[in-house]
Amino acid sequence: xxxxxxxxxxxxxxxxxxxxxxxxxxxxxxxxxxxxxxxxxxxxxxxxxxxxxxxxxxxxxxxxxxxxxxxxxxxxxxxxxxxxxxxxxxxxxxxxxxxxxxxxxxxxxxxxxxxxxxxxxxxxxxxxxxxxxxxxxxxxxxxxxxxxxxxxxxxxxxxxxxxxxxxxxxxxxxxxxxxxxxxxxxxxxxxxxxxxxxxxxxxxxxxxxxxxxxxxxxxxxxxxxxxxxxxxxxxxxxxxxxxxxxxxxxxxxxxxxxxxxxxxxxxxxxxxxxxxxxxxxxxxxxxxxxxxxxxxxxxxxxxxxxxxxxxxxxxxxxxxxxxxxxxxxxxxxxxxxxxxxxxxxxxxxxxxxxxxxxxxxxxxxxxxxxxxxxxxxxxxxxxxxxxxxxxxxxxxxxxxxxxxxxxxxxxxxxxxxxxxxxxxxxxxxxxxxxxxxxxxxxxxxxxxxxxxxxxxxxxxxxxxxxxxxxxxxxxxxxxxxxxxxxxxxxxxxxxxxxxxxxxxxxxxxxxxxxxxxxxxxxxxxxxxxxxxxxxxxxxxxxxxxxxxx
Ligand code: G6Q
Numbered sequence: 001x002x003x004x005x006x007x008x009x010x011x012x013x014x015x016x017x018x019x020x021x022x023x024x025x026x027x028x029x030x031x032x033x034x035x036x037x038x039x040x041x042x043x044x045x046x047x048x049x050x051x052x053x054x055x056x057x058x059x060x061x062x063x064x065x066x067x068x069x070x071x072x073x074x075x076x077x078x079x080x081x082x083x084x085x086x087x088x089x090x091x092x093x094x095x096x097x098x099x100x101x102x103x104x105x106x107x108x109x110x111x112x113x114x115x116x117x118x119x120x121x122x123x124x125x126x127x128x129x130x131x132x133x134x135x136x137x138x139x140x141x142x143x144x145x146x147x148x149x150x151x152x153x154x155x156x157x158x159x160x161x162x163x164x165x166x167x168x169x170x171x172x173x174x175x176x177x178x179x180x181x182x183x184x185x186x187x188x189x190x191x192x193x194x195x196x197x198x199x200x201x202x203x204x205x206x207x208x209x210x211x212x213x214x215x216x217x218x219x220x221x222x223x224x225x226x227x228x229x230x231x232x233x234x235x236x237x238x239x240x241x242x243x244x245x246x247x248x249x250x251x252x253x254x255x256x257x258x259x260x261x262x263x264x265x266x267x268x269x270x271x272x273x274x275x276x277x278x279x280x281x282x283x284x285x286x287x288x289x290x291x292x293x294x295x296x297x298x299x300x301x302x303x304x305x306x307x308x309x310x311x312x313x314x315x316x317x318x319x320x321x322x323x324x325x326x327x328x329x330x331x332x333x334x335x336x337x338x339x340x341x342x343x344x345x346x347x348x349x350x351x352x353x354x355x356x357x358x359x360x361x362x363x364x365x366x367x368x369x370x371x372x373x374x375x376x377x378x379x380x381x382x383x384x385x386x387x388x389x390x391x392x393x394x395x396x397x398x399x400x401x402x403x404x405x406x407x408x409x410x411x412x413x414x415x416x417x418x419x420x421x422x423x424x425x426x427x428x429x430x431x432x433x434x435x436x437x438x439x440x441x442x443x444x445x446x447x448x449x450x451x452x453x454x455x456x457x458x459x460x461x462x463x464x465x466x467x468x469x470x471x472x473x474x475x476x477x478x479x480x481x482x483x484x485x486x487x488x489x490x491x492x493x494x495x496x497x498x499x500x501x502x503x504x505x506x507x508x509x510x511x512x513x514x515x516x517x518x519x520x521x522x523x524x525x526x527x528x529x530x531x532x533x534x535x536x537x538x539x540x541x542x543x544x545x546x547x548x549x
Contacts, residue, residue, distance in 0.1 A: 005362075006370055006493060011068035018064055019327050022056055024045035026458040027432040030058065034232040042365040044314050045303045046296070046476045050313050051463040054432040055400075056328060065319040066309045069491060074315070077490040078483075082305055084110035084266070088497035089363050095269035095497050097266075097482070101297035101475070115264070122276055126261055127287040129241070130279070133202065134173060134286060141235035149281040150179045150192060152205030152218045155351065156244075158182040158267025161206065163348035164273055164281040164293070167341050167474050170410045180280075181222075184214035189221055197241070198229035205242045206277050208269055210249035214505070219253065268497050270351050271482065274475070289471045296475025312481050315495055317462065318487025324400045324460060325374050325488075334392065335378035338405040338424045339469055345404075346378030349481055356485045358501065360493040372492050378402075382423050393430060393455055401461040403428055404477070408468040424463060431459040438448040449511050516541075 006012055031037055031053075041053035041062075057065075069075075080087050084094045099108050099115045109162070132138040133235040136145035151161050162180045165172070172178075179192040193201075203222050205216045223240065227233050241259040242250040250260050261276035273281070274294055282290040309315045324330040335346045335355075357373030377383070379397045381403075392399050405424040434457025440450050464480075466473050489496030515522040515534055524531040 003071065003493075005490065006072070007364075007369075009068060009071045011064050011071050015061070015064050015323075015327060017070065018060060022058065022061065027054060027056065027460075028434075028457060031437065037273045041422065043311050043316055044313075045307065045313055046299045047466050047473060048313065048476055048480065049463075049465045050316065051465070052316060052320055054428055055323070055460045055462065056458065057320065061323065062310075062316070062319070065323055066315075069309055069319060069487070072491045074309075074487060074490045076207050078305065078486065081486070084108060084115070088105055088495060090495050090498045090500065093270075093497070094266040095268065096266040097268065098275070098298075098301045099275050100267065100272075101294040101301065101479075102265075103295075108265070114451060115266070118264070119275075122261055122263070123291075126276060126279055126282050127290075129261075129291075130282045130287055130401065133283055134176070134321065138202075139238065140199045140201075141230050141232065141238045141480070144197075144199050147200040148176065148177045148179065148196045148200045149202050149204065149280055149283050150181060150196070150222065150227050151204045151206055152181045152222060152232070153204075153213055153243075153277070154182040154212060154214045155213065156272050157206040157208060157212075159270070159275060159344075159348045159351050160273025163344040163447065164342045164474070165284050166286050167469065168281065168289065168293070168471055169341055170469070170472060171286075171289050172540060173286070176283065178280060178284055181218050182214070183323075184217050186221070188287075189218055189355065193222075193225060198226050198235075198360070201226070203240045204279055205240060205244075205250075205253070205255065207243070208245050208247040208263070208265075208267070208277075210242070210244045210253065215254070223254070241279070243279055269499075270355055273348075273478070285471060293471040293475040296470075296472035296477075297479045298475075299472075300476040300483070302477035304479070304486075314483030315487050317480065318491075319483040320462065321374070321400075321484060322488050322491055325372075326370050328398065328400075328460070328504075329371075330374065330398050330400050330460075331371070332375040332397070332399050334384075334399050334401045335376060335404070336381050336384060336401055336427075337378070337379035338420055339404065339406050340380055341410070341469055342404065343380045345477075346376070349378075353485055355499050355502075356496040357492065357494065359492070359496070360487075362493040363495055368492065368494070368538060370492070372494055373488070379428075382420060383426065385423065389427070392459065393434075398459055400459075401428070401431065401450045403461055403463045405463065405465050406468050407465065410469060424465075428461045428463050431457065433457045434459075436440070 038053045042049060042051045081095050081100060084096055086092050086094055088095050094110055096115060100119055102116045104120045108116050133146050138146060140146060158180055165178050181189050185219050205219045223236060226235055226239055236254055237255055241254050242255045242259045245263055245265055247257050251257050261279055263275040267275050274297055276441050304312060304314045308528045309482060335349050337345050353376045354373055359372050361367055403424045406422055434455035437450055437454050440453045445453055485496060516537060524534055
């Protein structure tokens with residue numbers, strides 16, 4: 001299907017005309033004129049309720065956005081993904097993370113191979129390994145059971161495992177400790193290993209390519225530490241496993257491929273947390289809970305694949321995000337989970353959204369003439385309310401917020417949970433409706449500070465509400481965001497599955513490493529700023545001062 005460039009599509013032009021109606025009104029008026037608005041502008045699936053009535057939209061906006069989705073061929077593009085077509089065009093790859101969570105009974109044949117059967121073979125291998133480690137049957141080099149797990153990986157091979165471990169900590173084994181080393185900064189590794197006994201520690205080296213400098217540097221140091229502690233190189237076999245697509249490099253590193261868990265090039269790094277990259281998650285929560293997590297992902301996949309766009313949560317969220325970005329000019333989105341266990345969710349979503357949709361050309365390589373991915377960030381509630389929410393309420397830039405709340409706490413304690421949740425509703429209310437000068441005056445505020453206390457309101461938000469955080473709900477929330485990202489990318493006509501922008505810095509760093517480490521004064525051929533910084537670094541490095549604790 002050939003489509004016109006985005007800004008020439010008729011629904012886009014209609015939205016450009018329609019925005020003027022919305023500029024002339026605000027959320028206060030929209031709610032006052034339409035008492036049922038809050039009951040109407042919502043959608044629900046898989047126990048997740050999305051209230052989007054506090055977005056700056058009307059029924060007409062949503063209708064036009066859905067028309068834009070249809071005109072852009074969103075349905076066809078989604079189906080291409082589910083069929084395993086190479087929709088990651090710049091890397092010529094299929095995009096099949098949805099196959100990672102299909103049930104065993106399903107089948108998806110891509111290039112003559114049933115990928116679902118392959119996925120479940122690895123899941124079986126992971127389950128049997130996790131069961132052996134968790135039961136104490138897997139013994140380390142000295143015959144002791146494993147008590148500590150250290151996942152070494154970065155980016156997509158770290159953020160998912162860390163986020164899921166924190167999110168599902170309630171369901172995890174408390175007699176096992178989990179550590180996640182990602183940064184090549186030695187402090188990350190040294191602090192993680194500080195209190196660990198080597199003979200009770202299992203390292204999972206997670207790297208799709210097994211060629212990532214940070215991960216290989218960390219893995220090499222971990223291996224050296226283990227051998228030094230246990231005094232025997234053969235100890236590596238019982239304390240190192242690998243998760244990768246690259247068996248050759250795993251073997252070259254010295255990990256027996258018997259202890260390797262594979263995945264495939266059709267799984268993007270930031271879409272890999274439920275592949276073998278989730279091994280640490282499975283070790284923490286056990287296979288049964290892990291399969292519930294996969295079920296949650298799959299249920300949302302099916303909803304995305306089959307539900308009408310009007311009721312389709314990921315499609316609606318994606319369209320609203322595009323509306324805020326391109327028509328309301330919002331460059332940033334705040335994700336605020338009111339659930340302590342989701343404290344790493346904003347960081348996880350930051351990669352998912354920004355690495356996927358931070359793109360400047362269309363699939364054909366033409367420069368886009370509209371804004372693409374927004375900046376995503378956030379903190380768990382209520383902490384942010386006592387710091388940066390000031391700017392969200394009264395600053396000169398409008399930041400749409402996704403509030404994520406739950407009706408029940410996993411750790412009920414007195415009134416805590418109702419106090420926490422009241423803030424979800426109150427913050428969304430305050431952002432939408434603000435406080436007028438008349439209301440401020442009516443409180444007896446001195447005239448000199450009335451203006452300071454006025455809150456203009458009309459600031460958009462989504463509220464996602466579910467009953468309680470379970471592995472299944474977590475899977476559904478992540479898949480919801482994945483497909484929202486997909487929806488935005490499809491309309492923007494960009495490749496949401498590559499990440500060429502991260503390459504240049506890596507290459508430049510590799511050239512600079514020897515210039516920092518060699519004893520001989522290198523001849524520097526960079527720009528004058530880089531040259532000068534390298535010289536200064538070398539001078540400071542030679543400085544004789546030591547810093548001991
Ligand atoms: C994610 C990116 C990136 C990747 C890391 C780690 O989509 O591709 O974050 O996950 O660079 O790569 P490896 O898993 O290959 O070490």
